[in-house]
Amino acid sequence: MDVLGRVRLAQVAARAVGKASHVLERCVAYAHERKQFGQPIANFQMVQQMLADSAIEINAARWMVLHAAWLSDLGESHAAAARDAIAMVKVQASETLGRVVDRAVQIFGGMGYCKDLPVERWYRDARIYRIFDGTSEIHRGVIARSLGKRGAALFELNR
Numbered sequence: 001m002d003v004l005g006r007v008r009l010a011q012v013a014a015r016a017v018g019k020a021s022h023v024l025e026r027c028v029a030y031a032h033e034r035k036q037f038g039q040p041i042a043n044f045q046m047v048q049q050m051l052a053d054s055a056i057e058i059n060a061a062r063w064m065v066l067h068a069a070w071l072s073d074l075g076e077s078h079a080a081a082a083r084d085a086i087a088m089v090k091v092q093a094s095e096t097l098g099r100v101v102d103r104a105v106q107i108f109g110g111m112g113y114c115k116d117l118p119v120e121r122w123y124r125d126a127r128i129y130r131i132f133d134g135t136s137e138i139h140r141g142v143i144a145r146s147l148g149k150r151g152a153a154l155f156e157l158n159r
């Protein structure tokens with residue numbers, strides 16, 4: 001189970017953060033390149049909000065990956081904390097990726113929906129992240145059970 005957890009952290013959570021970061025980079029570039037009403041769409045505050053929200057959420061998920069990896073590296077003495085942290089970041093990173101690709105489709109407009117660009121493919125591919133390696137529901141169940149057993153101590157190291 002510990003090996004599965006580390007694989008889940010690397011192959012799902014960290015990968016979701018990497019994919020989301022790439023998608024955001026492409027969104028930023030497109031928002032500065034695409035002009036509507038005589039100016040880049042990046043000038044519009046509602047587009048800026050989508051970009052900023054993606055950056056905030058990716059950064060949060062990234063730190064959760066690093067935190068879970070650190071707990072995992074502490075070894076057997078912190079195995080339970082590492083398991084909970086991995087369950088949390090699996091949900092957080094996969095759902096962040098989903099929101100980031102959804103905003104990407106919106107920022108690219110019609111081109112985000114068409115097959116001419118890879119955006120709609122990113123959107124479809126992101127969906128599996130909430131399903132494989134334990135669905136979001138299963139991981140939420142793991143987290144809820146740990147909360148039931150340990151309460152707020154879930155966030156402490158010495159347990």
Ligand SMILES: Cc1cc2nc3c(=O)[nH]c(=O)nc-3n(C[C@H](O)[C@H](O)[C@H](O)COP(=O)(O)OP(=O)(O)OC[C@H]3O[C@@H](n4cnc5c(N)ncnc54)[C@H](O)[C@@H]3O)c2cc1C
Binds near residue numbers: 141
């Ligand atoms: C592209 C792809 C790649 C995959 N790669 C791998 C792989 O490499 N290795 C591997 O082992 N598996 C892999 N899988 C399988 C994947 O892990 C399972 O599809 C996933 O765990 C969900 O199981 P299920 O499809 O049987 O859905 P089900 O278990 O039938 O779930 C259906 C729904 O019921 C919910 N549900 C089920 N049980 C509970 C519960 N106890 N509490 C609350 N809700 C619940 C689920 O969250 C989901 O919403 C892959 C699947 C796909 C599609």
